[in-house]
Amino acid sequence: MSSRKVTMYTIAAETGLSIAAVSRAFDPHSRLKPEKRQLILDTAKRLGYVQNKMASRLSGDAMKIGVLIYGTLEVYYREYVAGIRDAHAEFVDYKVDCDLRLLDRSRDALEAAYAVLDEFIAAGVDGVVINGLSSSEHTEPLRRLADAGIPFILLDSDVPDSLRSGVSMNDTATAGRMAAQLLSCGMAVCGASTKKTAVFPADAGNLSQVSLTDSFRAGAAEYGLEVVRICDTENRTDLAEELLEGLLADHPDLGGIYISSANSMPICHRLRARGLAGKLAVVTSDVFDELNGCIMDGTVFATIYQDPFMQARAAFEALYRAAAEGTPIPERILARPQAVLRSNLELYTKRH
Amino acid sequence: MSSRKVTMYTIAAETGLSIAAVSRAFDPHSRLKPEKRQLILDTAKRLGYVQNKMASRLSGDAMKIGVLIYGTLEVYYREYVAGIRDAHAEFVDYKVDCDLRLLDRSRDALEAAYAVLDEFIAAGVDGVVINGLSSSEHTEPLRRLADAGIPFILLDSDVPDSLRSGVSMNDTATAGRMAAQLLSCGMAVCGASTKKTAVFPADAGNLSQVSLTDSFRAGAAEYGLEVVRICDTENRTDLAEELLEGLLADHPDLGGIYISSANSMPICHRLRARGLAGKLAVVTSDVFDELNGCIMDGTVFATIYQDPFMQARAAFEALYRAAAEGTPIPERILARPQAVLRSNLELYTKRH
DNA sequence: TTGTAGGCGTTATCAT
DNA sequence: ATGATAACGCCTACAA
Numbered sequence: 001m002s003s004r005k006v007t008m009y010t011i012a013a014e015t016g017l018s019i020a021a022v023s024r025a026f027d028p029h030s031r032l033k034p035e036k037r038q039l040i041l042d043t044a045k046r047l048g049y050v051q052n053k054m055a056s057r058l059s060g061d062a063m064k065i066g067v068l069i070y071g072t073l074e075v076y077y078r079e080y081v082a083g084i085r086d087a088h089a090e091f092v093d094y095k096v097d098c099d100l101r102l103l104d105r106s107r108d109a110l111e112a113a114y115a116v117l118d119e120f121i122a123a124g125v126d127g128v129v130i131n132g133l134s135s136s137e138h139t140e141p142l143r144r145l146a147d148a149g150i151p152f153i154l155l156d157s158d159v160p161d162s163l164r165s166g167v168s169m170n171d172t173a174t175a176g177r178m179a180a181q182l183l184s185c186g187m188a189v190c191g192a193s194t195k196k197t198a199v200f201p202a203d204a205g206n207l208s209q210v211s212l213t214d215s216f217r218a219g220a221a222e223y224g225l226e227v228v229r230i231c232d233t234e235n236r237t238d239l240a241e242e243l244l245e246g247l248l249a250d251h252p253d254l255g256g257i258y259i260s261s262a263n264s265m266p267i268c269h270r271l272r273a274r275g276l277a278g279k280l281a282v283v284t285s286d287v288f289d290e291l292n293g294c295i296m297d298g299t300v301f302a303t304i305y306q307d308p309f310m311q312a313r314a315a316f317e318a319l320y321r322a323a324a325e326g327t328p329i330p331e332r333i334l335a336r337p338q339a340v341l342r343s344n345l346e347l348y349t350k351r352h
Numbered sequence: 353m354s355s356r357k358v359t360m361y362t363i364a365a366e367t368g369l370s371i372a373a374v375s376r377a378f379d380p381h382s383r384l385k386p387e388k389r390q391l392i393l394d395t396a397k398r399l400g401y402v403q404n405k406m407a408s409r410l411s412g413d414a415m416k417i418g419v420l421i422y423g424t425l426e427v428y429y430r431e432y433v434a435g436i437r438d439a440h441a442e443f444v445d446y447k448v449d450c451d452l453r454l455l456d457r458s459r460d461a462l463e464a465a466y467a468v469l470d471e472f473i474a475a476g477v478d479g480v481v482i483n484g485l486s487s488s489e490h491t492e493p494l495r496r497l498a499d500a501g502i503p504f505i506l507l508d509s510d511v512p513d514s515l516r517s518g519v520s521m522n523d524t525a526t527a528g529r530m531a532a533q534l535l536s537c538g539m540a541v542c543g544a545s546t547k548k549t550a551v552f553p554a555d556a557g558n559l560s561q562v563s564l565t566d567s568f569r570a571g572a573a574e575y576g577l578e579v580v581r582i583c584d585t586e587n588r589t590d591l592a593e594e595l596l597e598g599l600l601a602d603h604p605d606l607g608g609i610y611i612s613s614a615n616s617m618p619i620c621h622r623l624r625a626r627g628l629a630g631k632l633a634v635v636t637s638d639v640f641d642e643l644n645g646c647i648m649d650g651t652v653f654a655t656i657y658q659d660p661f662m663q664a665r666a667a668f669e670a671l672y673r674a675a676a677e678g679t680p681i682p683e684r685i686l687a688r689p690q691a692v693l694r695s696n697l698e699l700y701t702k703r704h
Numbered sequence: 705t706t707g708t709a710g711g712c713g714t715t716a717t718c719a720t
Numbered sequence: 721a722t723g724a725t726a727a728c729g730c731c732t733a734c735a736a
Contacts, residue, residue: 005414005447007729018707023731030732033705054406054445055729058712062357090442093406095357095712174696181695188540219695336699339691343533343571344526347688359713370723375715385721407713410728447728 006047014043026051053325057094063323064097065316066120069155070113070132072105075288076262076308080131080155083312091320098316099125105132114141121148127319129168129312131155135205138162151322151329153315156308157208165322168315168333170306172211175337176260179212179283179304180219182339183256186281186301187225192255198229198247200240202261212260212285228254233263240266248274256281264303268294287340287348295345305348307335358399366395378403405446405677414447415675417668418472421507422455422465422484427640428614428660429454432483432507435664443672450668451477457484466493473500479671481520481664483507487557490514503674503681505667508660509560517674520667520685522658524563527689528612531564531635531656532571534691535608538633538653539577544607550581550599552592554613564612564637580606585615592618600626608633616655620646639692639700647697657700659687 008022015022017036024030025040067084071077081102088098101116113133120128121144128150133142134157145152146163158167183197199216201209213230220227228251231243244267248254257280259267264284268291271277277299284291284303294300314333321327340348360374367374369388376382377392419436423429433454440450453468465485472480473496480502485494486509497504498515510519535549551568553561565582572579580603583595596619600606609632611619616636620643623629629651636643636655646652666685673679692700 005729009729019730020707020732021705024706027731031705036706050444052445052447052729055410055712056731058407058410058729059710059731060712092402093404095404171699174699177695178693181693185537185541189537222695337696339693339696341530341533341691343529343574344689344691347523347526357713361713371714372716372723372725373721376722379715383721388721404713407728408715410713410730411715412728 006049007052008049010047011040011044011049014047015039053094057324060095060324062095062097063126063320064099064123065319065323066116066123066125066128067098067100067316068103068113068116068120068128068130068132069101070103070105070108070110070130072132074104075290076286077102077131079308080312083309083314084129084316086309087313087316087320091317094320094324096320096324099123103132117141117145121145121150125150126323128152129155129315129319130164131312134159134207136161151319153319153329153333155311155315157206159207165329166315166318166331166333168311168318169208169335170311170337171334172208173215175285175304175306176212176215176217177219177222178337178339179216179258179260180223180225182302182304183258183281183283184223184225186283187255189301190255190279190281192281194253194255195224195226196228196251196254197225197256197258198231198251198254199227200231200233200243200257200259200261200263200267202233202263203235204232209260216258216260225256233261235261235263237263237266241270244270248276254280256283258282259284262286262288264294264300265290268299272299287345289349292345292349295340295342298342301341303340305338305340307338310335358401359404360401362399363392363396363401366399367391409446409676412447412676414449415478415672416449416451416475417671417675418451418453418468418475418477418480419668420453420455420465420468420472420480420482420484422457422460422462422482424457424484426456427642428638429483431660432664435661435666436481436668438661439665439668439672443669446672446676448672448676451475455484469493469497473497473502477502478675480504481507481667481671482516483664486511486559488513503671505671505681505685507663507667509558511559517681518667518670518683518685520663520670521560521687522663522689523686524560525567527637527656527658528564528567528569529571529574530689530691531568531610531612532575532577534654534656535610535633535635536575536577538635539607541653542607542631542633544633546605546607547576547578548580548603548606549577549608549610550583550603550606551579552583552585552595552609552611552613552615552619554585554615555587556584561612568610568612577608585613587613587615589615589618593622596622600628606632608635610634611636614638614640616646616652617642620651624651639697641701644697644701647692647694650694653693655692657690657692659690662687 011022012019024032025037069077139162142162151165154164154167201213233240282300287305318329322329364371364374376384377389421429491514494514503517506516506519553565585592634652639657670681674681
């Protein structure tokens with residue numbers, strides 16, 4: 001079939017120039033007489049030459065990407081870890097190392113997390129992925145990375161003034177609207193008597209949560225729902241229950257609830273205890289073992305999967321390409337939120 | 353920072369053996385004194401050695417994967433092409449070539465498609481992806497590939513007795529159940545007066561369509577729907593319309609329709625013309641430009657995206673890994689069907 | 705500015 | 721059975 005694979009040598013032979021000249025022609029930083037460069041680039045195009053990044057990385061220096069996950073619960077950050085490992089596996093042959101640090105808020109102090117960032121700086125990593133430092137109080141330590149010239153991507157939620165290179169997160173603008181439409185469906189199925197709904201965000205200090213609440217509001221208007229209350233749970237289990245009780249007392253005819261955080265279990269339990277499971281439509285976020293039963297028995301009508309696996313995977317990949325190929329880091333990498341109902345839950349409970 | 357990266361040379365130095373011996377130790381086909389091999393494998397594990405497939409492919413022979421798409425409409429196979437190109441791009445550095453042949457049923461004869469397969473055999477490709485030859489009448493030409501010892505994966509639908517290595521398709525068992533649940537939601541939202549539904553499969557000779565119909569039936573039972581008719585459209589536009597008229601004549605109180613093929617436009621047009629748009633719940637398959645308007649205006653309540661991009665991508669990847677790394681080809685590669693409603697349609701109408 | 709030569713990690717071809 | 725050694729495709733000092 002046709003001729004041999006066209007390499008730099010093919011071009012060198014064609015043009016009568018040296019292999020080094022050909023190599024330099026493709027490196028903008030390298031100096032080469034413009035006419036020679038042009039000749040090389042032209043014949044390269046004519047011959048259909050494609051650079052083999054494999055070979056080029058082979059002789060290049062190894063690089064390292066640091067990952068800091070400062071998580072809350074293992075079930076939540078497990079997918080992040082899986083996504084990072086997957087991306088690393090894809091690029092490991094290109095001589096990328098991955099320094100993955102897993103800290104748990106319940107055991108490890110915030111200082112430990114900051115210390116990891118400093119270690120990354122000291123080690124001279126080529127990029128960093130960070131999850132769990134998503135509020136403006138962490139701006140200063142994050143900026144130290146930026147000051148050191150190390151690009152970093154925040155995972156899950158943004159801190160715009162941290163000078164991060166980008167964010168990899170769920171498409172919250174769409175997810176909230178999906179939640180509204182699904183909730184309206186669930187309410188129709190439940191036979192809710194009103195269009196009254198309420199939202200339970202995790203924490204008003206988290207920009208993703210704010211965006212979800214906002215886009216849910218927009219979706220509610222579009223699908224004819226009324227939003228009677230926003231119940232900020234401050235990430236506390238007890239507060240979530242308390243707020244639910246107050247909500248139901250004030251609105252006994254409530255038709256639906258959207259829980260934008262992963263703090264849905266206490267609410268589901270209260271609803272069951274009060275015999276309201278299935279009488280009220282509930283839309284939640286994320287997929288995790290504890291929630292599955294609620295979806296199967298109808299306590300929860302639908303949940304929105306935020307694809308943390310892809311979020312993490314894409315963040316790592318962007319940093320690798322930036323370091324290895326000079327590709328600019330996109331400011332926003334958005335994962336596609338997916339509707340999970342009883343009929344397709346099974347596809348989200350097992351490994352990829 | 354530990355020591356340097358551990359390579360085969362590290363192991364050779366550690367064990368005092370030659371680099372060649374180390375290389376052989378990892379190749380089962382290569383002969384080497386068992387004790388030496390064991391020593392090498394042990395120290396490799398101890399040192400945390402990981403093989404660099406990049407370097408190994410560098411010195412290895414180039415390979416080629418053939419792709420035959422015998423499609424119906426550009427909008428349908430465009431995603432297949434994109435998925436193939438994406439996979440090829442990921443592995444191009446590993447010296448894989450991709451011979452992509454695009455035929456169109458409306459222009460190219462079946463013989464042309466068969467001829468492509470023979471060309472692949474003659475060229476000695478290392479694997480083939482095939483779409484559009486998904487009925488048992490094509491068994492014989494497909495077997496010629498198998499006889500030549502060339503592994504191949506069918507895309508979209510299976511022909512079990514073709515001796516294919518595997519199939520890459522949508523998870524039809526789940527998709528049908530999703531369709532049923534979504535249809536029941538849509539019917540609740542529409543305020544349908546009955547639970548009567550009907551299915552419009554493409555073609556009873558296509559196993560994927562059969563599976564979708566079956567799983568829809570199962571889902572219908574689960575969600576309390578009645579299936580009053582299966583309308584086999586035989587892939588014909590005119591027949592679809594005709595069957596719809598007959599269906600509505602017999603069941604004027606029909607509540608919902610599930611169209612498992614991509615032949616949904618004629619039905620949508622008829623429904624609109626009869627003023628039934630939005631009065632009846634409709635669940636369709638796939639995402640393509642023409643359908644978007646129907647989703648936005650409520651003629652179609654939901655559609656099920658079958659992720660042809662991933663189907664193609666995964667097929668190519670499986671063949672590459674089989675040829676390059678000896679990984680066994682999974683018999684079934686299943687893409688995750690996704691629910692697309694008005695609120696998230698936008699995420700499916702633009703490029704990845 | 706340009707060319708030569710060595711190295712990156714592995715496999716394959718020769719000898720031995 | 722085993723060990724040198726030459727590719728593989730590219731980059732980069734180093735030299736000219």
